[in-house]
Amino acid sequence: MRAASILGGLALAFAVTSAPATADSMIKRPGTERHALVKRAHQLARDEVLSTLPSFVREDLAKRDPNDYEVHYEHLLDRYMSDEAPLNELERRAEKFDAGGPAHDGAATWVNGHGPGIGQCGGKKVAITFDDGPYENHLKLAQKFKDANQFLTFFVNGNNFGCIYDKPYPQQMRKAWDLGVATYGSHTWSHANLTSATSDDQILKQLHLVEEALYRILGVVPRYLRPPYGETNRRILKLMKDNDYKVVQWNTNNGDGDGLPPAESIKIWQSIEKANKVLMLNHETHADTVNKVVPAGLEHLKQAGIQTVPLEKCLKHHPAPYKVTAKRSKRTDEWTCVGKPAPGKFE
Secondary structure, three states: OOHHHHHHHHHHHHHHOOOOOOHHHHOOOOHHHHHHHHHHHHHHHHHHHHHOOOHHHHHHHHHOOHHHEEEOOHHHHHHHOOOOOOHHHHHHHHHHHHOOOOOOOOOOOOOOOOOOOEOOOOOOOEEEEEEEEOOOOHHHHHHHHHHOOOOEEEEEOOEOOOEOOOOOHHHHHHHHHHOOOEEEEEOOOOOOOHHHOOOHHHHHHHHHHHHHHHHHHHOEEEOEEOOHHHOOOHHHHHHHHHOOOEEEOOOEEOOHHHOOOHHHHHHHHHOOOOOOOEEEEEEOOOHHHHHHHHHHHHHHHHHHOOOOOOHHHHOOOOOOOEEEEEOOOOOOOOOOOOOOOOOOOOO
């Protein structure tokens, strides 16, 4: 997105009005003026999301037909139904973005974010999540949920228990996606503890690398992020807000990552009731979880008449789970973990 395109919309908007324009007041404005303000809000919200993407994704989108992808920015529109930001400040942001500043550049990403994240579903809903994949049972796990008419979310790494680009993971992920029951989020590239990072650049590299992989394999750039070990601090939360991520934790843990026997994990699943607000953590890397716990857990949900929901419904669709959705890419020599951080490492 060029600065000229941003400023063109701004100039039109500021030429017709200088009074704040909230969503409620929009309906009271003349048609031409209202159209200009709405157009301006959409342009700025879209550009804001684009500015947070990895440079690889931005460059690839610039080569694509606009009909081949969609930028999801609806959660930002209310912020821009206003003329409160001075024009010279908006110009500065546009110029910085046009100059190709990195997505973590404070001047290029003026996003204010959506809070520190969530630990439970809104309303009486149940969402089931799986960390640390993709792994050997990835497709099998998704198929179990499909067969049970239930939903799940994968928080995946790029290089943890295996390299996300290695066969058969891309094929399994695409087939799992096509089943229509899985949402994909980021669990960082190498599962390094983000609180140990020495710079914001290290943290954003962890996010951007796995985003590039998901963009290539599935055609999506995730907005939902689960930090490894659930570890965050004020600095990390601010960085996530500034880059349009939604941090998602959990309020129920099946215990597989702590070595809990399958029988005990099953009891945790069986404790789920209709009145619960459940956001459950599981790990797809544990064979017993996939082969023993999940089948028993899904049977309990069936008998109890409990319907799980996609994570985006758990969050009431605010914000959308992906920053961008696009057509998938063909495999190239760039689909590799060589030269990228090893498991648990930042460099």
